[in-house]
Structures are given as structure tokens and as C-alpha cells.
Amino acid sequence: MHRVLVLNATYEPLSIVSVKRALVLLLKEKAELIECAEERLHAARTSLPVPLVIRLVYYVRIPHQVTMAPTRRSVLQRDNHTCQYCGATSGQAVLTLDHLLPRSRGGETTWENVVTACRTCNMRKGDRTPDEAHMALRRRPGRPHYLAFLLLSEATSREIWGKYTFTISEA
Numbered sequence: 001m002h003r004v005l006v007l008n009a010t011y012e013p014l015s016i017v018s019v020k021r022a023l024v025l026l027l028k029e030k031a032e033l034i035e036c037a038e039e040r041l042h043a044a045r046t047s048l049p050v051p052l053v054i055r056l057v058y059y060v061r062i063p064h065q066v067t068m069a070p071t072r073r074s075v076l077q078r079d080n081h082t083c084q085y086c087g088a089t090s091g092q093a094v095l096t097l098d099h100l101l102p103r104s105r106g107g108e109t110t111w112e113n114v115v116t117a118c119r120t121c122n123m124r125k126g127d128r129t130p131d132e133a134h135m136a137l138r139r140r141p142g143r144p145h146y147l148a149f150l151l152l153s154e155a156t157s158r159e160i161w162g163k164y165t166f167t168i169s170e171a
């Protein structure tokens with residue numbers, strides 16, 4: 001069963017839910033149907049459109065920051081599987097996680113202190129900060145956008161979502 005993109009009342013992407021949850025929101029009139037699939041769900045005497053995108057009737061405040069700790073997978077996805085020093089991608093090099101302030105010097109695993117680095121750059125940087133190693137970062141690391149974070153776990157997002165998820169790159 002596919003998943004449904006939930007938009008806030010302002011049409012900003014908010015969350016991803018199951019079809020069942022989306023139907024409950026629609027039936028309770030807490031959301032309206034924005035996009036549906038061509039196929040229909042068949043119930044006893046009726047058939048329902050399969051929702052792809054729904055919009056909440058009421059505005060939901062979005063938390064400013066994601067509180068979840070970074071993982072190897074989520075950092076690589078945030079950094080688009082690209083070494084943040086030389087630009088090598090996963091097809092070109094072995095990608096690792098680099099702590100800007102090395103762990104050996106008290107650097108923590110936070111969104112701001114961890115970047116994707118190829119093994120060569122990681123070894124070259126060694127036990128130094130990027131400044132000490134004179135290695136420029138392509139982008140200052142930070143917490144991913146709230147929605148981007150939600151989508152990290154969604155390998156099967158529908159193409160139609162693209163219309164609503166353009167804010168995803170504003171990490």
C-alpha cells in the first residue's frame with residue numbers, strides 16, 4: 001500500500017501517512033482530497049478514490065528544528081552522497097562520516113559537526129578541523145529541513161508529490 005503526502009492548510013508539506021490514516025482524516029473532514037490515484041478502493045457498496053495528497057483543514061504549527069540525532073544514512077542523504085570537501089560521489093569514492101571537530105578532541109555527533117567525506121579526504125584531514133587542515137567545506141552543515149527529514153525514510157515517494165515538495169532543497 002502506498003503512502004499519502006499531507007499538506008498543511010497553507011499547502012506546505014507536513015507529513016506522510018498511510019492511506020488508511022488519510023482516509024480517516026478525509027472521512028472526519030479534517031482534510032480535503034487534493035490529488036488521487038487513478039485506481040479506486042472498493043468498499044461494500046461504494047468505491048473511494050485512493051488519496052495521494054491531502055490537505056489539512058486546520059493549520060498545524062511546524063517545529064522549527066528536527067530533534068532527531070543524525071545517523072550515517074541521514075547525513076549521507078542530507079549531503080546528497082557527496083564528499084563535502086572534494087565533491088566525490090558514492091560512485092567515485094568510499095564515503096565516510098567526518099567530524100569537523102574530531103571526536104578525539106571532544107567533537108560530538110551533531111548535525112552541525114558531521115559531514116560526508118570520502119575516505120581520502122577524511123584521512124587527509126586526520127585529527128584536525130577543516131580550518132587547521134586548510135580544507136574548505138562545500139556547504140556549512142546543519143539540520144535538514146523538517147520535510148526533507150521525513151522524506152529521507154521514504155524511498156517510494158510518488159512523483160506527483162514533487163509539485164508540493166519543492167521546498168525540500170531549502171535545507
Ligand SMILES: [Zn+2]
Nearest residue numbers: 083086118121
Ligand atoms: Zn573527498
